[in-house]
Amino acid sequence: MDPYAALRFKEFNIFLVVRFAMVFAWSMQFIVIEWQVYSMTKDPWNLALIGLMEIIPAVLTALFAGHIVDQSEKRNLLIKCILGFSVISLGLFLVSDPDFEVSQDPRNILYIIYFLVFLGGLVRAFIGPTVFSLIAQIVPKKIYPNAATWSSSTWQLAAVVGPAFAGFLISWIGVHWSMCVIFGFSILALIFLLQIARKPILNPNIGEPVLKSLKDGLRFVFNNNAILGALTLDMIAVLFGGAVALLPIYAQDILNVGAEGFGILRAAPAVGASITMLGSTRFPLHKKAGKKLLWAVFGFGICIIVFGISTWFWISVAALFLSGAVDGVSMIIRQTILQLKTPDNMRGRVASVNSIFVGSSNELGAFESGVAAKLLGTVPAVVFGGCMTLLTAGTTAIVSPKFRRLDLQKDIEEHENEA
Numbered sequence: 001m002d003p004y005a006a007l008r009f010k011e012f013n014i015f016l017v018v019r020f021a022m023v024f025a026w027s028m029q030f031i032v033i034e035w036q037v038y039s040m041t042k043d044p045w046n047l048a049l050i051g052l053m054e055i056i057p058a059v060l061t062a063l064f065a066g067h068i069v070d071q072s073e074k075r076n077l078l079i080k081c082i083l084g085f086s087v088i089s090l091g092l093f094l095v096s097d098p099d100f101e102v103s104q105d106p107r108n109i110l111y112i113i114y115f116l117v118f119l120g121g122l123v124r125a126f127i128g129p130t131v132f133s134l135i136a137q138i139v140p141k142k143i144y145p146n147a148a149t150w151s152s153s154t155w156q157l158a159a160v161v162g163p164a165f166a167g168f169l170i171s172w173i174g175v176h177w178s179m180c181v182i183f184g185f186s187i188l189a190l191i192f193l194l195q196i197a198r199k200p201i202l203n204p205n206i207g208e209p210v211l212k213s214l215k216d217g218l219r220f221v222f223n224n225n226a227i228l229g230a231l232t233l234d235m236i237a238v239l240f241g242g243a244v245a246l247l248p249i250y251a252q253d254i255l256n257v258g259a260e261g262f263g264i265l266r267a268a269p270a271v272g273a274s275i276t277m278l279g280s281t282r283f284p285l286h287k288k289a290g291k292k293l294l295w296a297v298f299g300f301g302i303c304i305i306v307f308g309i310s311t312w313f314w315i316s317v318a319a320l321f322l323s324g325a326v327d328g329v330s331m332i333i334r335q336t337i338l339q340l341k342t343p344d345n346m347r348g349r350v351a352s353v354n355s356i357f358v359g360s361s362n363e364l365g366a367f368e369s370g371v372a373a374k375l376l377g378t379v380p381a382v383v384f385g386g387c388m389t390l391l392t393a394g395t396t397a398i399v400s401p402k403f404r405r406l407d408l409q410k411d412i413e414e415h416e417n418e419a
Contacts, residue, residue, distance in 0.1 A: 002146070003146070003282050005143040005146045005147075006139050006143050006146045006147035006150050007150065009138060009139055011138045011196050011197070012135075012138050012139055012147060012150075014192055014193075014195050014196055015134065015135070015138055015151075015196060016150065016151065016154045017189075017192045018078075018189045018192045018193045018196075019131065019151060019154050019155060019158070020154050020155075020157065020158045021158075021185045021186070021188045021189035021192065022082065022085070022127070022158075022185075022186070022189045023154070023155050023158035023159060023162065024158040024161060024162040024165075024185055025085070025089065025162070025182045025183075025185035025186045025189070026085070026124075026162075027158060027159050027162030027163055027166070028162040028163070028165060028166040028169075028178070028181070028182050028185075029089060029092065029120075029179070029182045030050075031162070031163045031166040031167065031262075031263075031266055032092075032166050032169075032170060032175055032178050032179060032182070033050060033092070033113060033117065034047060034050060034245075034247075034248050035166075035167075035170055035175065035248060035259065035262065036096065036113070036175045037050060037110065037113065038248040038249070038252070040106055040109070040110065041110070044246065044249060044370045044373040044374050044378070045370055045371070045374050046110070046370075047245060047246070047248065047249075047369075047370045048245075048369070048370025048371050048374070049114060049370070050114070050117055051245060051370065053114045053115075053117040053118045053121065054117050054118065054120055054121035054124070055121065056118065056121065057118055057119075057121035057122040057125065058121040058122070058124050058125045058355065058356075059356055061122060061125045062125050062352040062353070062355050062356045063214045063217065063218070063349070063352050063353070063356075064210065064214070065125040065126045065129055065348075065352055066129045066214075066217060066348040066349035066350070066351060066352025066353070067210055067213045067214060067217075067348065067349060067352075068126070068348070069126065069129040069130050069133055069347075069348030069349075069351070069352070070133070070213070070345060070346065070347065070348035070349055071201070071206060071213075071348075072201065073198055073199060073200075073201055074130055074133050074134040074137060074199050075134065075193070075196050075197070075198050075199055076198060077126065077130050078127070078130045078131065078134060078193060079190065079193055079194070080126075081123055081126050081127045081130060082186060082189050082190045082193065083190065084119070084122075084123040085120070085123050085127075085186050086183060086186040086187060086190065088116050088119050088120050088123065089179065089182045089183040089186050090183050091112075091116050092113070092116055092179045092182075093176065093179035093180050093182075093183055095109060095112045095113065095116070096175045096176040096179050097176055098174075098176060124355075125352070125355065128351055128352070128354070128355040129347070129348040129349070129351035129352045129355065130348070131151075131351075132338070132347055132348075132350075132351035132354075133347040133348050133351065134196075134199065135147055135148070135151055135339075136339065136344060136347055137199040137200075137202070138196075138199075144336075144339040144340060145336045145339065145340070145408075147339075148332070148335040148336050148338075148339045149277060149280050149332055149335075149336075151335070152277055152328075152331050152332055152335050153274060153277035153278055156270050156273040156274040156277055156324075156328065156331075157270075157274050159267075159270035159273070159274075161267070163263055163266030163267045163270065164263040164264060164266065164267035165263070166178060166263060166266075167259050167260055167261075167262045167263015167264065167266060167267075168259075168260060168263055169181060170259045170262075170263075171258070171259040171260050171263075202344040202345055213349065214349070216346070216349070217346055217349025217350060217352070217353065218349075218353065220346055220349075220350065221350060221353045224341060225400075225402055225403060226337050226341055226403070226406055227337055227338060227341055227342075227350070229290075229396070229400060229403040229406070230293060230333065230334045230337050230338075231334070231353070231354060232396075233293060233294070233297050233330070233392065233393070233396060234297075234330055234331075234334055236297075236388070236389065236392040237297045237300050237301070237327075237330070237389045237392065237393075244266065244269065244320075245369040245370060246369050246370070246373055246378055246381070246382060247262060247265050247266055248262060249373065249378050250265065250316065250378070251265055253378075254311065254378065254379075255311070255313050255316060257313055261313060264317060265316065265317060265320060268317045268318075268320035268321045268324065269320045269321065269323050269324030269327065270324055271321055271324060272320070272321040272322055272323065272324030272325035272326075272327075272328065273324040273325060273327055273328035273331065274324075274328070275325060275328070276324075276325045276326075276328030276329055276332070277328050277331075277332060280328075280329075280332050287407060287408070288406075288407055289333045289336070289337070289406050289407060289408045290403050290404045290405055290406030290407070291404060291405075292329060292333060293329070293330055293333045293334070293406075294393050294396060294397050294403075294404060295326075295393075296326040296327070296329035296330040296333075297326075297330060297389060297392065297393040297396075298389075298390060298393040298394070299322070299323075299326040300323050300326045300327055300330070300389055301386045301387070301388075301389030301390035301392075301393065302386070302390070303319045303320070303322045303323035303326065303386075304319075304323060304382060304383075304385055304386035304389060305382075305383050305386035305387065305390075306319040307319035307320055307323065307382065307386075308379055308381075308382030308383040308385075308386060309379060309383060333408075334354075336408060337408065338350060338351070338354060340408060369381055369382070369385065372384060372385070
């Protein structure tokens with residue numbers, strides 16, 4: 001297959017710019033918030049609360065969001081999501097003003113930050129399913145795998161630059177003006193999104209009762225072995241391997257590398273994932289996908305354990321880099337499975353389930369890591385998470401031989417024949 005097939009469509013290129021700008025802004029925002037909150041409190045519990053404040057609305061509204069996405073025009077819905085994110089970014093910019101901080105009780109500032117993060121969880125519940133559904137209306141079915149790879153690569157590239165840039169910006173211009181930069185990128189995403197044409201609504205069941213719609217979506221996911229297996233594996237790996245949530249502690253108290261070192265640590269996994277994803281455009285991962293996914297999750301657990309026990313900065317960076325490289329394999333395979341095996345009229349609901357299993361597990365993983373660090377200590381918490389990831393990969397390989405034998409070559413050939 002042409003490795004640049006998806007890039008030959010103008011709207012897909014515009015979409016990639018929008019995706020980059022949004023992920024860049026979102027990843028920067030999360031890093032800046034983590035840094036500010038830990039600097040104010042020096043307490044892992046407060047880092048845990050950041051994840052909790054985002055996961056609660058994201059999980060509670062995810063299925064309903066999927067129903068709305070399947071019933072709505074995707075471009076305009078994404079515009080509304082970006083507008084919502086922009087308002088939140090503006091609020092964080094205002095609340096991080098040094099003059100405002102001086103005039104307020106620190107607890108009040110924390111409450112405002114948590115509230116804005118909570119609103120961000122509501123917005124994110126809609127963004128994931130909308131983006132997933134919009135891709136399928138921009139490119140033909142036969143190049144879904146290639147489009148998914150480029151989209152995921154763009155996501156990872158933004159996740160590389162965003163955290164690193166955030167770390168340097170905190171050092172150069174402080175938290176307040178870093179928030180202003182985030183707001184600017186959200187506006188940039190909005191401007192480019194307006195250049196994509198509105199898309200038809202492909203769901204034939206417009207006006208379908210909400211409960212029936214949600215039941216159909218859940219039934220489809222839980223009856224599809226490939227989708228359920230991929231989502232479960234990634235959920236457990238991210239949930240227990242969420243070492244990145246504790247990076248402010250490693251940067252400030254264990255490795256003693258400051259804001260710039262924090263940015264490097266935070267970017268290292270995404271650099272590894274980006275290299276994997278760019279390589280996969282020429283060396284597809286769809287053959288023997290089940291085995292590759294299991295090995296990727298196992299390797300991820302090993303890397304997290306090495307990072308947890310390391311006290312040398314560059315060994316820690318290398319471990320995080322390799323964790324990102326193997327996680328890139330997992331992400332590509334999961335996204336390819338979802339794109340190939342999800343019918344058009346269910347993309348919003350399936351993507352919402354994906355956000356519950358995988359997307360929200362980032363925040364739940366942050367909460368788990370913060371609580372574990374509080375109870376066990378930072379290093380034991382990270383090592384425990386890595387061990388649980390290893391156990392999950394090994395157990396899945398033993399008890400699910402059907403998933404272990406999963407191969408996506410036939411699905412890709414069927415889509416090519418349809419086209």
